[in-house]
Amino acid sequence: MYLQQVLADHHGCASYLIADTTTGQAAIVDPAIDTSPYEHVLAERGYTLRAIIDTHTHADHVSGARTLAAAHDAPIYLHRNARVAYPFTALDDRDQVTLGDIRIEAFHTPGHRAEMMSLLLTDPIRSDRPIAVLTGDSLLAGDAGRPDFGGGDAEAQYRSIQRLLSLDDWVMVLPGHFEGPCGGALNGMAVSTIGYERRFSPISVMNRERFIDYLTGAVPPRPLNMTAIEATNRGLIDAAWAMPADRSTIVGLAPHEVAARQDALLLDVREPAEYRAAHIPGAVNVPPCDLASRIEDLPRDREIVVICQAGRRSRRAGSFLADRGFPRIVNLDGGTDAWLAAGLAIDSGDPTHTAGLLASAR
Ligand SMILES: [Fe+2]
Numbered sequence: 001m002y003l004q005q006v007l008a009d010h011h012g013c014a015s016y017l018i019a020d021t022t023t024g025q026a027a028i029v030d031p032a033i034d035t036s037p038y039e040h041v042l043a044e045r046g047y048t049l050r051a052i053i054d055t056h057t058h059a060d061h062v063s064g065a066r067t068l069a070a071a072h073d074a075p076i077y078l079h080r081n082a083r084v085a086y087p088f089t090a091l092d093d094r095d096q097v098t099l100g101d102i103r104i105e106a107f108h109t110p111g112h113r114a115e116m117m118s119l120l121l122t123d124p125i126r127s128d129r130p131i132a133v134l135t136g137d138s139l140l141a142g143d144a145g146r147p148d149f150g151g152g153d154a155e156a157q158y159r160s161i162q163r164l165l166s167l168d169d170w171v172m173v174l175p176g177h178f179e180g181p182c183g184g185a186l187n188g189m190a191v192s193t194i195g196y197e198r199r200f201s202p203i204s205v206m207n208r209e210r211f212i213d214y215l216t217g218a219v220p221p222r223p224l225n226m227t228a229i230e231a232t233n234r235g236l237i238d239a240a241w242a243m244p245a246d247r248s249t250i251v252g253l254a255p256h257e258v259a260a261r262q263d264a265l266l267l268d269v270r271e272p273a274e275y276r277a278a279h280i281p282g283a284v285n286v287p288p289c290d291l292a293s294r295i296e297d298l299p300r301d302r303e304i305v306v307i308c309q310a311g312r313r314s315r316r317a318g319s320f321l322a323d324r325g326f327p328r329i330v331n332l333d334g335g336t337d338a339w340l341a342a343g344l345a346i347d348s349g350d351p352t353h354t355a356g357l358l359a360s361a362r
Contacts, residue, residue, distance in 0.1 A: 001102055001123045003132070004041060005174065007190060008032040010246065011061050012180030014190050016134055018121065019047045020100030027051035027099055029119060029134055030176050031064035033243055038068065051097050053077040053104070055136030055176060056116040057084060059149040059230040060223040062243045066235075079108060081115035085235035091117065101125065109138040109164060111157025112145035112182075118164060132172035133194070139164045140175045141192040142201050143183035144211075146219050150230055154215040158208050165204055169195030181220045221271050224317060226289035241324070242292035248322035250315065252333035253305065255342040264303040269317040270336075272350075274309060280339055281347040283307060291317055295324060303328040311335040 002019040017038055019026035026047040028038050031054075042049055049072040052065045056079070065076050066086065077097060080090040091097075093108040105120040118138055120130040137145030138160050147154045164173075171194040177183065178190035185202060198204050206214060223229070228242035258266070258280075266283035268275050275285040286294050298304065304326060308314035311334045318329045332339065340346060 001125075002026075002045070002047075003121075005190060006032070006037045007178070008034070008061070012177050012182075012186075013061050014174065014176055014178055016174060017041055018099065018102065018104065019045070020102045023100035024048055025050045025099040027053060027097060027104060028068060029053045029104075030055055030058070030136065031068055033062040033064050033067070033240060035064040035067050035071070038064075039071075042072075048072075049074045050099060051075060051077055051104070053091075053097065053119065054082075054233075055119065055134065056113045057082055057230065057233050059226045059233070060177075060180060060182060062229055062240050063233050079106065079115040079117040081110070083115070083234060093117075105130070107133065107163075109135070109160035111147055111153055111155075111160045112137040113149065113151045114153070114156075115151075116145070116160070118160075120167075129168060130171055132174050133164065133167060134174045134176075135164060136176040137182050139173055139197060140177055140183045140186055141173065141189035141197070142187035142203075143185045144203050144215065145177075145182050146184065147215055148219065149182075149222070149226065154212045155208070157215060158211045161203060161211070165194060165198045167194045169193065169198070171195075173197055181223050184214075184219050221274075221313060222287065222289040224288045224313075224320065225292035228292035239292060244316060244320045245323055246316060246319045248319045248329075250306075250318040250322055250329050250331050252311070252315075252331045254333060255339045255344055258305050258307075258332050258339070259344055261303065261305060264305045264330075265299060266305050266307060267298070267317075268307045268336075269314055270308050274336075276348060276350060278336060278340065278346050278348055280307060280336065281345055283347075288313060288317060291320065295321075298326065300326055303330060305330050305332055307332045307339075308335045310337050 016029040076088045078088045091106040097104040103122040107118040109118045119134040121132040173192040225242040228239040231237045268283040306314040306318035322329045
């Protein structure tokens, strides 16, 4: 068996190329939008792509599944519960995709999303018991995938994690993420084992109530452009451009410089609850998940000051806008924290979501 983990380091995503070295049949699981690493391996080794499997409809990165399917005339496999607008081969729990003797078995683990399935990988040359489980956004190293990206269910996630943790100790855990916003306490590892997670993961000692409280409590902000990315992966729109590339470097301003900007649009890209708690007077709120979806609301003829809590999320959001051709994007360095520390005026209350208001705000 050939098994390569391909990390999209910038986005914290892991994908997998699996092949049977005897027959040269290959499968790719959770491909990134940049399909060149897989193409390189397939060409160099002379493998034939027989299956593309998305463990679920992703909301944080654009999948390369349809690009690969078109290039190789290979089927896309998803769990039967997936709600997408393009053809796919539906898998139910325990259905198998085979590559020569190698078995990839659907192991339905809903929770992050209803269609989320893990994949048990078995190489019968060594054993009839699985050697690895590809867990997508169910069991992560030190964490579990959050249920609030659309269609998730914390209670189902608890049952799924218990199901995964009942596998044999030696089974490698190969998650879909090693960093990023999909879990609140990812420990940075892209590989683990069931035994290690059962013994040392903070979530493995939680009872059902604590686990649900944990998953539904404080979570990191939702991914930048999540709404447009999820709709693209469902085939409802074509907004692959919503995948942040972070090519542009943007200028940073200190709080007193922002305070002196009379004509700029102050664009607060935090979650609504953060904005409600405290925001710069006159700032409008576009949550990070909706930035691409609402990009047409933003003025291209005004300077836009992008603001978050500490200045990092806004720098990424600002870079995305600059990449999309907005000519005058600047960042509030240090974010709302720096604004507060400078003793400048602050406001609180509901965010403004009304489309069209952005162009006239402030
Ligand atoms: Fe996900």
